[in-house]
Amino acid sequence: MNILSHWIRSYVPGLTLSDRELAEALTLRGIAVEGIFELGPGQGSLFEMDITTNRVDAMNHYGIAREAAAIVGRPLAPLDVTLPAFQAPAKPVMVSIEAPELCGRFTARALSQVRIQPSSGLVAERFPLLQQKLISNAVDATNYVTLAIGQPTHVFDRDKLEGGIILRHARSGEKLRTLDGIERVLDAEDLVVADEKKALALAGVIGGWDTMITGETKNILVEAAWFDPGTVRRSSKRHGLHTDASHRFERGADFNAPPVASALVSQLILAAGGHVDGEMIDVVVPAAAARTAHRPGISLSHSEVRRILGATEDGLGVVQQKTESVLQALGCGLQKVAEGNYQVTLPSWRLDLEREIDLIEEIARVYGYNRFANTLPGFPGIVSETPHASKEAVIRQTLLALGWNEAVSSSFCSATDAVTFASQPGLAVAMGNPLNEEAGMLRPSLLPGMLTMLANNLNRNLSDVQLFERGTVFSGNPERVDERPALALGASGVVWSGPDLRAHAIDFYHLKGTVEAMVEKFAPRSFYFDTFEAGAGITPAWLHPGRSARAVADGITVAWIGQLDPAEAQQRKLRQSVYVGEIYLDRLYRLPLRQPIAPELSRFQPVQRDFSFVFADAVRWQAIAEALGNLHIAELTRFAPREIFRDDSGKGARQALPAGHFSILIRVIFQALERTLREEELQSYSQSIIAALESLGGRQRI
Numbered sequence: 001m002n003i004l005s006h007w008i009r010s011y012v013p014g015l016t017l018s019d020r021e022l023a024e025a026l027t028l029r030g031i032a033v034e035g036i037f038e039l040g041p042g043q044g045s046l047f048e049m050d051i052t053t054n055r056v057d058a059m060n061h062y063g064i065a066r067e068a069a070a071i072v073g074r075p076l077a078p079l080d081v082t083l084p085a086f087q088a089p090a091k092p093v094m095v096s097i098e099a100p101e102l103c104g105r106f107t108a109r110a111l112s113q114v115r116i117q118p119s120s121g122l123v124a125e126r127f128p129l130l131q132q133k134l135i136s137n138a139v140d141a142t143n144y145v146t147l148a149i150g151q152p153t154h155v156f157d158r159d160k161l162e163g164g165i166i167l168r169h170a171r172s173g174e175k176l177r178t179l180d181g182i183e184r185v186l187d188a189e190d191l192v193v194a195d196e197k198k199a200l201a202l203a204g205v206i207g208g209w210d211t212m213i214t215g216e217t218k219n220i221l222v223e224a225a226w227f228d229p230g231t232v233r234r235s236s237k238r239h240g241l242h243t244d245a246s247h248r249f250e251r252g253a254d255f256n257a258p259p260v261a262s263a264l265v266s267q268l269i270l271a272a273g274g275h276v277d278g279e280m281i282d283v284v285v286p287a288a289a290a291r292t293a294h295r296p297g298i299s300l301s302h303s304e305v306r307r308i309l310g311a312t313e314d315g316l317g318v319v320q321q322k323t324e325s326v327l328q329a330l331g332c333g334l335q336k337v338a339e340g341n342y343q344v345t346l347p348s349w350r351l352d353l354e355r356e357i358d359l360i361e362e363i364a365r366v367y368g369y370n371r372f373a374n375t376l377p378g379f380p381g382i383v384s385e386t387p388h389a390s391k392e393a394v395i396r397q398t399l400l401a402l403g404w405n406e407a408v409s410s411s412f413c414s415a416t417d418a419v420t421f422a423s424q425p426g427l428a429v430a431m432g433n434p435l436n437e438e439a440g441m442l443r444p445s446l447l448p449g450m451l452t453m454l455a456n457n458l459n460r461n462l463s464d465v466q467l468f469e470r471g472t473v474f475s476g477n478p479e480r481v482d483e484r485p486a487l488a489l490g491a492s493g494v495v496w497s498g499p500d501l502r503a504h505a506i507d508f509y510h511l512k513g514t515v516e517a518m519v520e521k522f523a524p525r526s527f528y529f530d531t532f533e534a535g536a537g538i539t540p541a542w543l544h545p546g547r548s549a550r551a552v553a554d555g556i557t558v559a560w561i562g563q564l565d566p567a568e569a570q571q572r573k574l575r576q577s578v579y580v581g582e583i584y585l586d587r588l589y590r591l592p593l594r595q596p597i598a599p600e601l602s603r604f605q606p607v608q609r610d611f612s613f614v615f616a617d618a619v620r621w622q623a624i625a626e627a628l629g630n631l632h633i634a635e636l637t638r639f640a641p642r643e644i645f646r647d648d649s650g651k652g653a654r655q656a657l658p659a660g661h662f663s664i665l666i667r668v669i670f671q672a673l674e675r676t677l678r679e680e681e682l683q684s685y686s687q688s689i690i691a692a693l694e695s696l697g698g699r700q701r702i
Contacts, residue, residue: 001051002130003064006044007148011065011077019045025071029365031058039129046129056251057349060150070329070366079149081263084270087112089278093221094164097283102191103167103203104288105226107258108281109266110158112219114138114274123268138213138220141268143244150349151224151253151261152245154193154201155269156211158219163196165221167203174199177209178241190235191227204232204249205241219277222265224258226288254349255292258282293348300327300359302340308357309364311373318367326366327359388485388589392470394521395487395585399468402514403495407467409449411474412439420542420568421445427475442474442481446488447542447582451564454490455572463576464493466506470585485589489514489561489581492574508547511561511581515551518583522591524553542568542580551583553591559583606671607682610642611689613698614663617646624666627692633685635677639668663701666693 005019017025023033023045035048049064057063062079069076093108119127119140127134130147134140142153170176170186176199177183184202186192191203201207204227213220233250236242262280270276302320309318324334324342331347346353353359364372386392396406413421414437418428422444434440443449446469457465473486489511494503504510512529519527530552532538534545540560548562561581569578615624621641628639643665647657657663670677670685690700 001049001059003047003049003061004039004044004126004129005047007061007126008065008068009044011062012069012072012074013077014074015068015072017068017072019047022068023047026064026067028368028370029067029071031055031064031067043129053251054352056150056248056253059248059251060147062149063349066329066331067366070326073325073329076329079260079264081260081267083263083266083276086276086278092278093158093281095281095283096164096166097285098166098168099191100285100287102169102228102231103225104228104285104292105255105258106165106167106281106283107224107262108165109222109262110219110277111222111266111269111274112277114218114220114269115272116213116215116217117272119268121271136213136215137272138217138269141265144268145261145264146244146248148264149257149261150248151257152204152248153222153224153258153261153265154207154245155213155265156200156207156221156223157213157217158221159217160211161195161200161221162198165200165223166194166196167225168192168194170199176202178202178206179209179212180206181209184239187235187238189231190238191231193223193225202235202239202241203227205236205239205246206243220269220274222262222269224262224265226253226255226258226292228288229253252292252351255289256348292351295346297333297335297343297345298353298356298359299337300342300344300356302342304356305360305363308360309367309372310375312367313371313373315373318363322367323363326363330362330366332359388585391522391589391593392485392585394593395518395588396470398518398521399514402517403497404466404468404489404491404514407450407453407469408471409446409453409469410439411443411472413441413443413448414438415441417441417448418444421447421540423475427477429474429476429478429481432478444475445473445582446471446486447490447580450488450490450580451568451572451574451578454492454578455574458492458574458576458578464495464506466491466495485585487583487585489583490578491580492576492578506577506579508549508562508579511579512549515559515561515581515583519551519553519558519588521594522553522588523594524591526555527551527553540582541565553588556587556590557584558588600673602671602673604672604674604676606637606669607677609668609670609682609686611666611668611686611693612663612701613666613693614657614661614701615696615698617660617662619696619698623696624664624693627696628668628689631688631692633670633688635670635672635681636685636689637669637671639666641665642667 005022009015020036023036027033032050033047034050037046039046051059058067066076089110093110095106095108097103097106116136116138119134119137123140123144124134132143138155142155146152169188170190170192172188174186175183176186192199193201193203199208200211227249229250229252232246236246236250259280259282266276302323305323306317311317320340327334327344333345335343337343344359418441422428428444429442431440431442450467450469453467454465467490469488471486472483474481474483476482491506491510494505496503529549531549539545539548542565543560544563544565550557551559559581564578564580641664645663668689670682
């Protein structure tokens with residue numbers, strides 16, 4: 001919103017700060033000035049303000065002037081609300097509130113024999129500087145007062161009213177032509193200002209066409225009221241109308257402002273002629289007053305102010321006199337109940353003040369956060385890692401080293417995704433107050449967010465993606481929600497690896513290798529992958545039934561990996577193959593980390609031996625490695641395949657290698673820590689190795 005500096009100064013006599021100093025002082029106190037534009041000699045500056053939604057009291061010149069006065073310690077000029085003596089009305093205005101839960105206060109003041117003409121004086125001077133459109137003196141008066149003190153008002157052509165004013169619910173299907181010329185069909189939940197025949201205005205949002213001020217208007221009814229914020233908000237959204245009035249009413253207007261605003265509007269209109277016709281009608285709903293203007297006071301202890309706010313740069317801290325002056329400048333009433341203890345009466349325009357800590361925050365804000373000493377809070381305990389911090393670090397470092405990029409997604413998902421990706425039916429947790437339908441559930445899995453991030457990348461021409469996310473997933477019911485750590489993998493496209501940086505297409509085995517690398521950092525007794533038939537009903541529905549697998553450590557499922565199911569990929573408009581994985585970190589963390597061991601180096605010569613064997617294709621290297629490991633030869637320090645040959649022609653031509661078999665050369669290293677190995681020992685070890693390999697069906701090549 002736009003604010004004129006010289007308008008602020010008119011409310012704070014003796015304000016000596018320059019416009020830029022004033023803007024900086026306000027910004028440091030949370031009343032942000034985002035831009036300063038000089039308007040020329042004698043006209044001051046235009047402040048472009050960003051006022052947070054909880055500070056509706058500062059969405060006007062007088063409210064900002066109140067802040068400026070509190071900052072510099074100057075008095076705030078009172079508003080002049082005097083009016084000429086009223087004349088006895090020929091026909092008094094009657095006001096009835098039939099919906100007291102929606103309208104807490106309504107004031108009506110009748111003006112007679114007014115003159116409708118172009119605005120002059122301060123209104124005509126200030127509106128162009130604010131880029132505000134001038135309409136007529138009566139309409140401009142309502143807009144001017146809104147800018148001045150933040151209280152929306154409205155003026156009706158009194159001669160077009162039929163009977164008294166009634167605040168009621170709209171009748172279902174009732175029509176109202178609003179000031180923008182559009183005929184709107186009202187809802188039964190709308191609050192309207194009406195006469196005895198028709199609706200006159202959508203309360204708190206916009207006035208009606210039939211009773212608007214024209215050049216022929218002679219008699220006016222000035223309305224200023226307090227409407228329930230939720231009601232105004234719902235009506236504004238329902239009819240697609242966001243006005244200056246609704247912006248303020250739906251954030252909580254000042255309950256005590258309507259009489260003041262009515263007087264200020266009447267002053268401006270009567271400056272061109274006319275008189276007040278009778279006393280102002282002021283109807284107040286006690287229940288609404290009790291929860292706004294007459295809220296219970298708050299107990300405040302100055303010792304608590306000093307304890308929480310701590311030391312200031314001058315070393316004195318916030319003194320008691322400063323506590324009192326700040327709160328009084330902000331409109332609070334102070335009643336001292338004991339030395340340093342107060343009962344604070346809250347101002348009607350600050351509905352955001354509810355607790356003692358709110359008052360302490362206001363003291364700190366006006367005093368200036370920049371004037372407090374930089375100190376660290378006291379902490380009697382010690383900083384300790386979370387139980388799985390070391391394991392989390394290992395997982396993260398492993399994935400980053402493998403070329404994966406860490407990402408973060410929302411903790412919420414849609415109901416459809418919750419059903420699709422939940423580990424078990426019926427365990428997804430619904431939000432009590434969701435932001436929207438697409439974020440109405442706590443995520444039971446990280447995969448919905450991962451797939452959204454993959455789609456965002458792939459649909460923006462980034463074809464090679466490797467992402468991982470660590471986070472919390474949720475299950476249970478609204479009464480009991482269980483949280484557990486999880487990890488999601490998502491990849492598509494190609495990766496560049498090897499010394500010559502060749503491109504390799506991402507496939508199932510890329511994810512399999514990643515999971516193996518992570519599990520290798522732990523020490524399970526057993527670890528393997530297995531698959532299931534498509535009709536077994538075990539593989540998650542989001543995985544391709546023929547291109548997926550389960551990872552099992554010590555008999556517990558720790559991960560599912562594979563290609564995304566084509567139906568799910570099509571639904572998410574993913575045009576290239578996507579590979580995903582879900583790792584159950586809570587299960588993986590049950591395993592101990594593998595502890596690196598630095599073996600003692602031997603001073604004695606190692607001995608190398610090669611064994612050449614022929615095996616059937618069904619024999620895997622895993623079986624060979626297990627057979628050699630089960631020999632438990634302490635001096636067998638290393639073994640590895642050096643050459644593998646298969647005759648793909650099927651002719652078995654090379655050295656009588658039969659079809660369906662392969663030849664492998666295994667190199668082993670023997671070495672002892674405390675002696676040089678003797679030949680008879682080496683012969684015994686070699687015979688044990690030959691026997692172990694022959695037990696697998698191998699045939700030694702001579």
